[in-house]
Amino acid sequence: MLPFLSLFWVLAGIVILVVLNLKYKVHNIFSLLIAGIFVAIMVGIPLEKVVTVIQQGIGSIMGHLALIIIFGAIIGKFMTESGASQQIADTVIRHCGTRYLSIGLMFIGVIFGIAMFYEVAFLIAMPLVMNIAVKANIPYMKLVIPTVVGATMGHSLFPPQPGPIALISAFNADIVQVYLYGVVVILPALYCAGILLPKFLPGINHIPLNSVIKPIEEIDSQQLPSFKISILIPLIPAILMILASVVRPLAGEASILTQVCKLLGSAEISMLLATFTAIWFLGVKRGMTADGITQHVSKSISQIANVLFVISAGGILKQVIIDSDVGDSIVQLMSHVPFSPFIIAWLITAVIRILTGQGAVAAITSAGIVAPMIGAFDLNPALMVLAVACGSNTITLMYDGGFLLFKETFGISMKDTFKTWGLLELINSVVGLGMVMLISQFI
DSSP, rough: OOOHHHHHHHHHHHHHHHHHHHSSOOOHHHHHHHHHHHHHTTTTTOOOHHHHHHHHHHHHHHHHHHHHHHHHHHHHHHHHHTTTTHHHHHHHHHHHHTHHHHHHHHHHHHHHHHHHHHHHHHHHHHHHHHHHHHHHHHOOHHHHHHHHHHHHHHHHHTTTTTHHHHHHHHOOOOOHHHHHHHHHHHHHIIIIIIHHHHHOOOTGGGOOOSSSSSOOOOGGGGSOOOOOHHHHHHHHHHHHHHHHHHHHHHOOOOHHHHHHHHHHSSSHHHHHHHEEEEEEHHTTTGGGOOOHHHHHHHHHHHHTTHHHHHHHHHHHHHHHHHTTTHHHHHHHHHHTTTHHHHHHHHHHHHHHHHHHHHHHHHHHHHHHHHHHHHHTTOOHHHHHHHHHHHHSSSSSOOTSHHHHHHHHHHHHHHHIIIIIHHHHHHHHHHHHHHHHHHHHHHH
């Protein structure tokens, strides 16, 4: 099949996905399944293999991300209920003072974004931010924006969140490089979107607040878990992943130490250890009964069931693209386009994100399209992970879950949502891509 025709059918499938979502309000799972089957048939996958492709697509994502998503939800639940998230916020703000409050809240946002699902991080952080805004007598949106910028960037760029983990797996990227280059990418993006934007955004001091989310009733500081434990738990996976990658070249691939570190540093095992640590220190040590722990675990899993299945369904379209060699066809097309492959990858992901309103789905879907570019253009896989991650974290439209969560939480107008949420997402995405391009010039 001609390259442009393959691309046409992929785009047609995405249009079907959007129409089913927006016009007919079809659930994401069904719309992703229908779009995937349509593209599979149109690009020439034999009918007898279509079901196999669907199974492989769902299985590849479910098998790799299911435990990570479940463990992340459990950790978030225990951090919320125990007051660990409040301890992190209180400690950082106490050391930052009013002058550096925005920087402290961005740090909190990044930690929450890495440790929890974005929606969970948002709903945990916003009541804290509202409390702080009242206490410091600062317009609430000046503190909301840096916190949300930190949470969105932390969630989009760094493991063990589902999007980055899926990209690292698809591109066979080095996790240490993703973390190291990710820090270089995230800092300018945080500064531009989290510090500069609130300073120069017109009318930010007067955006009306009709909030459905109220300042939280704070837990007595004497009853909070320690800051060290509170901050260590969400960072355990990152520490173990980096340790495994550092030990491997030093001890040798075949050594027992390397094998043990690789096991502990795998996404699933590192998240399991972080989950056990959270249950012990934030549950058992604080007097929670076995029944109470079981209820917390069950409730957290039930709350993310929909997220888990939607992300898994996103793997269908990715698998269709891989099995049909559409990605190779697109590489042939893009080889004649005078743009960097990183820009092309970012654009593809950003368009899918805007059309579908799903960041993780956009990253997973575009992975199948852009993966062949890495070998064809001899690109650094870690930088491609970050370019696609930035594309999945860009400006969104009014049907996007993050857009609606932001708008409805503060009860603000569509115009003010585009001016705040829309701009902060666009800025951090574009600046992030710019940093990826800059790093690519030196490695």
